[in-house]
Amino acid sequence: MTDPIADYLTRLRNAIKANHRIVDIPASNVKKEITRVLHEKGYILNYKFEQNGPQGNIKIALKYQQGTKLPAIENLKRISKPGLRKYAGAENLPRVINGLGIAIISTSRGIMTDKEARSLHIGGEVLCHVY
Numbered sequence: 001m002t003d004p005i006a007d008y009l010t011r012l013r014n015a016i017k018a019n020h021r022i023v024d025i026p027a028s029n030v031k032k033e034i035t036r037v038l039h040e041k042g043y044i045l046n047y048k049f050e051q052n053g054p055q056g057n058i059k060i061a062l063k064y065q066q067g068t069k070l071p072a073i074e075n076l077k078r079i080s081k082p083g084l085r086k087y088a089g090a091e092n093l094p095r096v097i098n099g100l101g102i103a104i105i106s107t108s109r110g111i112m113t114d115k116e117a118r119s120l121h122i123g124g125e126v127l128c129h130v131y
Contacts, residue, residue, distance in 0.1 A: 002082055004028055009076045009128060015062060016071045027056040033111035034104055034127070035060060041102055041113065043073050043130060079103070079126045089123040101131025 001007055008031050015023035025031060027049060035058055038044045045061040063072035079094075080086040088094060093114045094103045103114035107124035117124060 003078075005030060005034070005127060006078045006081070008034065009078055012060070012062075012073065013076050015060075016073055019064075019069070021062060023060050023062065025058045025060065027058045030106070030111065031058060037102075037104055037111060037113060038073075038130065041130075073130060075101075075129070075131050077129045079128055086126045087123065088126050090118060090121045091123075093118050093123065094126060094129070096129045097131050101129060104128050104130065 004026075008025055011023055011025050032049060035044070035047045039047055043063065045063040047061065048059045050057045050059060064070065065072070088105070093105065095114065096103050099115075104127045105112055105114055105117045105124045106127055107117055107120075107122050109120065109122060111127070112120075114126075
């Protein structure tokens with residue numbers, strides 16, 4: 001697999017389109033951190049890391065609105081790709097839908113949202129946009 005983050009986002013996107021409640025994704029440290037950020041910001045309901053074999057799995061419980069059954073995640077978009085990495089300095093960090101969404105940034109201090117990176121005044125690789 002050449003791009004595990006794109007695979008992670010595609011599995012989430014496909015599970016949301018199929019109205020699944022839970023999705024299983026092969027684990028890695030980057031995927032675990034992205035999952036943690038999505039949970040902290042309220043885009044997923046819950047998650048659990050399962051250690052079976054050398055790699056393990058991430059079980060993610062997707063979040064839907066009570067009355068309308070619309071998913072909490074409307075769109076997931078991969079920004080930095082293996083063929084073309086996208087980096088942004090602290091002054092040029094992207095704002096997703098004028099601050100309503102989040103950009104997940106890989107920085108020297110770990111994976112965080114664009115707002116957290118802006119407040120710490122550090123830049124990094126723009127992994128994806130979520131809204």
